Amino acid sequence: MSELLKITDLHVEYDTSEETVYAVNGVDLTVGRKETLGLVGETGAGKTTTALSVLRLLPHKIGRISKGSIIYDGEDLLAIKEKVFKKYRGKRISMIFQDPMTSLNPVIPIGKQVAEVIKLHNPDMTKAQIESRVDEMLEMVGIKANRKKDYPNQFSGGMKQRVVIAIALACEPELLIADEPTTALDVTVQAQVLAMMTDLKERLGTSMILITHDLGVVAETCDKVAVMYAGEIVESGTVEDIFGKGNHHPYTIGLFGSLPDLKDDKPRLSPIEGLMPDPTDLPKGCKFHPRCPHCSEKCRTEQPEVMVTNGHSLRCHLFSKEV
Numbered sequence: 474m475s476e477l478l479k480i481t482d483l484h485v486e487y488d489t490s491e492e493t494v495y496a497v498n499g500v501d502l503t504v505g506r507k508e509t510l511g512l513v514g515e516t517g518a519g520k521t522t523t524a525l526s527v528l529r530l531l532p533h534k535i536g537r538i539s540k541g542s543i544i545y546d547g548e549d550l551l552a553i554k555e556k557v558f559k560k561y562r563g564k565r566i567s568m569i570f571q572d573p574m575t576s577l578n579p580v581i582p583i584g585k586q587v588a589e590v591i592k593l594h595n596p597d598m599t600k601a602q603i604e605s606r607v608d609e610m611l612e613m614v615g616i617k618a619n620r621k622k623d624y625p626n627q628f629s630g631g632m633k634q635r636v637v638i639a640i641a642l643a644c645e646p647e648l649l650i651a652d653e654p655t656t657a658l659d660v661t662v663q664a665q666v667l668a669m670m671t672d673l674k675e676r677l678g679t680s681m682i683l684i685t686h687d688l689g690v691v692a693e694t695c696d697k698v699a700v701m702y703a704g705e706i707v708e709s710g711t712v713e714d715i716f717g718k719g720n721h722h723p724y725t726i727g728l729f730g731s732l733p734d735l736k737d738d739k740p741r742l743s744p745i746e747g748l749m750p751d752p753t754d755l756p757k758g759c760k761f762h763p764r765c766p767h768c769s770e771k772c773r774t775e776q777p778e779v780m781v782t783n784g785h786s787l788r789c790h791l792f793s794k795e796v
């Protein structure tokens with residue numbers, strides 16, 4: 474299995490004027506070629522921060538990688554110069570941001586925005602070649618090429634998101650990081666956009682990190698899943714591992730419990746009690762212990778190690794004795 478991206482022991486901090494936010498606290502993740510990894514967890518878990526670290530887009534002077542390594546196709550992304558890194562960002566690795574509506578420039582026609590990205594990464598292409606590539610990209614995401622002179626506000630939310638995806642895929646990146654790409658869209662459009670992304674990914678052979686708080690979306694789209702809580706991966710494995718009957722982290726079980734039951738339309742049954750801990754003052758021991766129904770003395774004092782069984786990893790004292 475050839476890995477495209479390997480993140481090891483990543484720690485990210487934000488230094489604000491008063492305090493330090495411990496946003497990512499020792500994350501290990503790998504993404505294989507043509508593989509889709511779902512990164513799930515509640516708001517504030519550190520999902521976006523992890524993604525921004527890969528693209529080296531943490532806010533200047535505030536966000537800081539304090540430890541860890543990010544290896545991409547054998548290259549240490551944290552060691553290479555910014556000038557060289559520009560060849561990666563937007564070319565080999567693309568990102569669809571959490572708020573798609575703000576990623577488009579309102580005063581530039583959409584076709585021109587797609588063209589700019591293509592031009593940037595293919596300086597030798599002629600104007601005609603770029604134009605035909607723009608048409609191709611727009612058609613691919615289901616937008617008629619004759620609408621390329623239209624401005625973003627002439628499109629619906631779902632269509633705007635398609636433009637954003639066209640831009641992200643215009644350079645045929647090897648890795649696409651999609652940060653909650655459908656959160657801002659209504660449910661029907663969400664399903665359409667996801668289906669389209671899955672189809673494109675399969676046709677182009679793109680690897681993907683899909684960030685979402687929706688386990689239902691993960692089940693349909695991903696090969697592997699990593700569940701994130703308070704800046705750590707508490708459980709990871711294949712979709713079968715995470716959705717199967719085997720051992721699970723109590724937080725993963727809590728996330729499943731908060732899925733609405735589609736069959737009988739009942740309200741959420743067991744949302745996880747309590748809130749994510751304050752990232753400036755994280756609890757000792759297991760970071761989930763204040764909310765965990767299985768919390769013991771050991772959980773309050775000792776940080777659990779990651780245990781891996783056949784590729785299924787768990788960071789929980791309940792399973793720390795198992796091999």
Ligand SMILES: Nc1ncnc2c1ncn2[C@@H]1O[C@H](COP(=O)(O)OP(=O)(O)O)[C@@H](O)[C@H]1O
Pocket residue numbers: 487488489494495496514515516517518519520521522523532535752
């Ligand atoms: N620019 C920033 N300055 C200070 N804290 C930040 C900043 N960006 C994110 N954080 C904090 O880092 C933590 C992780 O945030 P984030 O990565 O956005 O999580 P997620 O994407 O899982 O919702 C949160 O506690 C958030 O408030």
Ligand SMILES: [Mg+2]
Pocket residue numbers: 520521522571652
């Ligand atoms: Mg986020």
